Amino acid sequence: MHNENLSSTQGNATARSLKTMAGFVIAAIIILALYVGQEIFIPLALSILLAFLLEPLVSRLKRWGLPQVPSIALVVLLALSVLGGAATYFGFQLSKLSQELPKYQDTIEQKLTSVQSYTSGPSVWDGAVSTLNTIQSSIASANRSDETTDPNVQQVKVVAEEASSMDEAMQWAGRIFGPLATAGIVFLFVVLILLSRKDLHDRLLRLLGGNLNVGTDALDEAATRIGTYLRMQLLVNVTYGIPMALGLWMIGVPAALMWGLVAVVMRFIPYAGPMISAIFPITLAFAVDPSWNMVLWTLGLILMLELVSNNIIEPWLYGESTGLSTLSIILAATFWTSLWGPVGLILSTPLTACLLVLSYYVPALGFLKILIGSEPVLTPQQRFYQRLVADDVDDAMEVAEDYIAEGLPKKATPEVVVRHVNDFYDNVAIPAIRLFSNSHNTIASAEHRLRLQQGLKFFNHAFQQKYPAPANDSDIKVLCIGARWEVDILSSAMLAHALRLRHVAAQSHAEAFIQSQVDMMAEIPSDIKILCISIFHQQPLAQIRLLQHQIGQQRPDLELVFATWGNDEDEMRLEAKNRFDVEVVSSVNELLLSIDVLLMQQGENPARQLLNDNEAERLEALHELQLLQPDNLPIYEQYIDEARQAFDVKYAQISLVDEDWVNTPASPLYAQNEHPMEAKVPRQQCVCSHLVYQNEELIIEDIARDPRFARNKRLGQEKIRFYAGVPLRNKQGLVMGSLCILDKKVRSLSEDDVVLLKALADDLMTTLSSSRDKQAKLEEIEALQQAQVVHEAP
Incomplete structure (x- = not known):
């Protein structure tokens, strides 16, 4: 065997x-x-x-x-x-310049003489130059002494045969007509490609395999990336060339417009193009002006334009149009230049972008995505874990700040910042500790374990100073504690910080419950009502049983919430709840919501009412839009059907959130025997009330794990497990309700799916607004006609 x-x-x-x-x-x-x-x-x-x-x-x-x-x-x-x-303009300007250049001969000679006199004068480098000249002369004389001087040896000199006038004419014809023939072939290919674009598209789809969906996505992405890159490159070059032409004209450099056009064209060549385009106006300024003023002004103009273009215009217009890293662009330019010369330098970026797109869809080319792509090859949790193992807490802090800042509005409210911080704990910090926990006894060395534990301690301290929790004078309600070992304790400190950010009076304990040398029950204050216990273990039932028994004997009044970070299986959660009657969660969001529910059951309300400060303004805008007009029913039915079909879900729904009720026109979930435009549900029972409060999309992959809705009777009757909703906003950005999809099975949505759902919601509001404007115009015309009839009546 x-x-x-x-x-x-x-x-x-x-x-x-x-x-x-x-x-x-x-x-x-x-x-x-x-x-x-x-x-x-x-x-x-x-x-x-x-x-x-x-x-x-x-x-x-x-x-x-x-x-x-x-x-x-x-x-x-x-x-x-x-x-x-x-080309004609360039030829005319070049001929004009060639006629004017003799006028500048005296200026050029004068400047060269001044430069030569400066460089030939005494300087600190004279000694080194003299030494080098001496060594060079010695080597040259030694080489001459080695050469044969035998007079009997006949010296042979090869003289090339003079070319005839016909040969010279043919050479010049080849130099002229060769590029013209290439240009003709290029434009012939362009015409053929444009004529047979659909046919070529189909043939490329066939080459990419039988999966038409994947092939279509690959070709569309390649066309989008390359087309966007070329258009943005042209726009960047124009925004550089026009100011350059104007600036050179104001400085007084001859043929300023031509040098601006040269800059537009040459900047299509990566890296070398801008330098080449800068040489011509600087050289001409050197030749025209007897002083150095024009040269300095020209040089300053070019440097200023380069700084503005490279640091402002290009990042603003490009974004991630190609998806290539800077290093890969340089390597690609080197490779294609060595292969095809200057033309390869121009084509290097588009060709490499095509290879990058293919790497996303062809498994054999997957390594290219890692080598040349600009996207991070490690997930945020992997980078966070690696920085801590590398003993680089500052970089770990930078990973955290970048993750929180991503997608954060410039004028974000404190509530939005808190959500992003808690998302970091949920999606980066806890998964990173889980990676360490899974490798604790296998590939992690003692030094790795020490670095991560110390790094997490320093990180927690720095992170809580960066995002301090508001002061809370109320008694501690929640105690977060680790079950067995160090990472349990460190994760419990994160949970306590997350709770305090949500205005929940919470603190963490510095020792693990099971391995503590002191009586932990004596350490728990009597006013603590909720105990949150973190467990990083793949089989946590034994620890849950032990802790529930020890705590339940002495403090049966304590509500226990177990955060089983190493195991999120439904079977384990259900068994723990049935056998030990405790709450079991596996994400920070679940834990925070469970704590909210427990506190509300004890008379607290840490989450506040689900009403924003602009609720009155929002309700007024909702009523002004008159969205429940019977004429809108076909529109609602159309978009509900499109959303349901596009995302392949059981239900889709449009919710309009009023003061006490949520109207769900044309909803198959709530309509029942009512008129399609009159279907509604109490606001406190509707998921979209939370979406309106959050003022952003709400994705619940498993409703059964969300304490806010796990006991919702209507959702339970229909066995709804998945919810994804996006806001319906008016022109002022106020949320009128939501467009959501619901399903009877646990699901997840990709970023592209969320973007598509948002696009549907925006299109729905645009259609409703156009319909309302059209209706208002018709009513206005009808009113004018009636007024005219009344006026003409005898």
Whole structure:
């Protein structure tokens, strides 16, 4: 048996090695083919690039009613006219400059003489220069002495044959007509690509495999990234070239407009382009002005434009248009330049962006996503864990701040900041400790364990100072305590901080309950009503049984909430609740909500009423919109059906939150025997009341785990387990209600799904607003007509 396992392992290793070698061979063949066939591939790549730029114009003309062929012809002619006009302008300006340059000969000689006199004068480098010259002369004389001086040896000098006038003419013709032929081939390819775009799209889909969904997403993403990159690059270059032309004109540099156009074109070349475009105006300023003022002003203008463009314009317009890291862009520029020369430098970023998109959809290219992508290769919890294990608490703090700041509005309310902090605890800190807990006795060394424990202590202290909890003079209601070991204690300190941020009087204990050397029950004050116990163990039932027995004997009045961070299985939770009658949670959000429910049962209300300060303004706007008009019923039915079909859920619902009731027009969940526009539910029983209070989307993957709604009778009757809702906002941004989807099974939504649901909600409100405006206009016309009839009556 052992030999069979060993041979199987060796066979798998051999297969992986052969697969890797085959991958390298295929890559080498592809690179060789690109190099050998560059005369074919370069025009093809350039034409695809131009097609990406011109296709939006063709599509716009087709939407305006122009047929496809005239649209393509018009756009291509426009592109040729622009390029031809620019080339003509460049030729005219260059010829003009060539005629004027002799005028500046004296200025150039004068400046060169002054520079030479400055450099030839005594300086601190004279000694080093003299030494180098001496060494160079010695080496040169030694080389001359080694050469043969035999007079009998005949010296041979090779003289090249002079080329005839016909040869020179052919050489010049090749230099002129070669690029023109390449340009003609490029535009021919552009026309063919634009004419057969749909057919090429279908063929690429077929090449990507039989999954049309994945293939469509891959091609759409590639087209979006490359098209966005090219358009944004053009916009960035124009915002650089126009100020440059104006600035050079004000400084007095000749042909200022031409140098602005040169900057627009040259900045398509990564890194080298801006430097090349800056050389020409600086050189001309050096030649024109006898003083150094024009050179300095030109240099200052270029530096200022570079700073503004690189630090303000490009980050604002680009965003993550290509998804490539800076290092990968530099490496790609080096690779494609060595392969295809200057043209490869221009094409490097779009071609590499295509490879990046393919890496997301082709498993064999998955390594490229890690090597060249700009997205972090580690999740936030992995980065947080790694920073702590590396004994870098400052970087761990930076990970936490970046996560909290992501998506945080500039003028965020304290409640929003608290939600983001608690999300960090829930989605980053606790999962990172879980990673450590799972590797505690396997791959983690003693030094790793020491670093993480010490790092978490320092992090907790710094983090709670960065996000201090408001002062609370009330008696402590909740005590957070660790069950067995150090990470239990550290996580309990996080929970106490999260509770205090929500205005719940809570504190944590510095010792673990089971391993404490003192009587822990004596350490618990008598006014404590809720005990929250953190457990990082994959099989926590034994610890729950032990702790429930010890605590229940002495303090039966204590409400126990067990946070089982290492195990979130439903079977374990149900067994613990049935056997020991305790609350079991596995996330920070669940724990906070459970504490809220327990405190409300004890007469407290830490979460406050679900009413915002602008509730009166919101209700007034809701009534003004008149959303419950019977004419809106078809609109509601349409969007409910679209949401239900798009997300493949049992129910979709539109909720309009009034003062005491939530209207659910056309809802299949609450309508029953009522009129479709009159279906409603009490506000305190509706999930969307919390969404309106939060003023943002609300996703509940498992309602049975949410203490706020676990006992909701209506949801329980329909066996609803999943809820995802997004706000319905008016033009002023006030939340009128929600568009939500519900299902009978536990689900999750991706970020793209949430974006799509928000788009549906925004489109619904736009449609309702247009319908209301149209109705108001009709009523106004009708009123005017009636007034006119009354006026004309005898």
